[in-house]
């Protein structure tokens with residue numbers, strides 16, 4: 531990097547920015563629909579275990595690598611090890627960012643489409659769930675609507691990364707994230723007043739243990755990585771803007787806590803309505819788009835609420851897409867010497883092109899299946915359920931075994947001496963998780979998902 535590296539203004543600034551990358555469609559769109567497809571409470575239980583037992587320890591490890599090396603994912607591994615393999619792991623993160631961005635922007639495009647519907651008021655015409663579902667079906671069945679919104683959203687993402695309007699997006703997310711949170715809590719309270727809503731709570735919090743199988747565990751693990759932006763270097767890159775004064779473990783727990791709370795609150799919002807209106811929980815990616823219009827149509831002030839909600843959701847998605855494109859851009863700028871603007875235009879365009887078959891997976895290409903999955907489902911599966919856990923596995927192995935744990939201990943203590951003085955067992959706990967628990971669990975889950983175990 532030619533310019534001096536930027537640093538976060540304050541501790542809370544870092545936590546909010548990292549939470550901004552973490553909180554997005556993963557929490558509000560993906561978490562509820564996965565929970566609905568994987569047995570509700572059983573999935574949520576496994577998910578929370580994955581966050582605590584694997585997510586937080588790997589998050590600490592990833593941020594520590596970034597803070598120590600002060601570089602992008604590939605540059606960081608180049609600095610810390612001569613192993614070509616690990617340079618490749620950094621590279622896999624860049625590829626994962628590229629792929630995630632391609633399907634993520636399709637759904638992010640829908641949020642803009644729904645914002646438009648909310649503004650014109652046409653979203654408020656659907657008081658009955660079946661009509662809202664039908665409306666979603668009509669919209670997403672239109673290839674032009676899908677592809678056009680994908681392009682609009684990628685354009686916005688590229689615009690921000692192109693001009694590097696860090697201040698704008700940071701300020702924007704500082705206002706919009708709390709607003710999104712308040713709106714979600716409001717929706718949750720309203721949802722819970724609907725008749726039959728408590729069946730939703732039962733579905734979310736009263737586990738049917740027989741539902742837990744290897745698919746559920748794989749989905750929960752993949753979602754923990756996806757939602758916490760782990761395993762592909764986004765958090766590593768954010769960590770590279772930290773100073774030695776920052777307390778990494780404490781910040782990581784905060785990030786995980788905020789991320790998980792938003793997901794659970796979104797889950798309560800959606801499932802109270804799903805059950806109150808007699809819908810089925812397992813419809814997949816369309817879930818929030820067919821559920822929420824029904825609430826907006828019914829609630830007092832629903833028109834404005836809907837506008838604010840989809841605006842805040844689009845912005846939450848934008849703070850995540852920006853962090854994804856930033857990883858790809860930073861790699862080509864730092865490691866390959868590209869001009870920032872060229873990297874943004876070239877790779878933003880390529881991501882958009884890769885997104886087109888995903889956007890068409892809901893219409894023109896809906897019957898085009900590879901390994902039984904549409905292009906959208908396939909890219910989502912490969913990146914989230916395979917690449918992110920594999921990246922997380924090697925990050926855990928690197929920090930747990932290869933980097934030299936005596937050194938790692940000193941590094942992670944910088945900024946958090948008091949924490950480890952008070953709770954010395956935390957260090958051993960973290961070490962055991964990185965060395966054994968996380969790698970073994972990830973391997974078991976991955977092998978069973980491809981049918982080997």
Ligand code: PHE
Nearest residue numbers: 552554555556756757759764
């Ligand atoms: N965590 C983001 C979300 O939940 C998605 C994301 C994944 C962002 C990986 C960056 C890296 O919406």
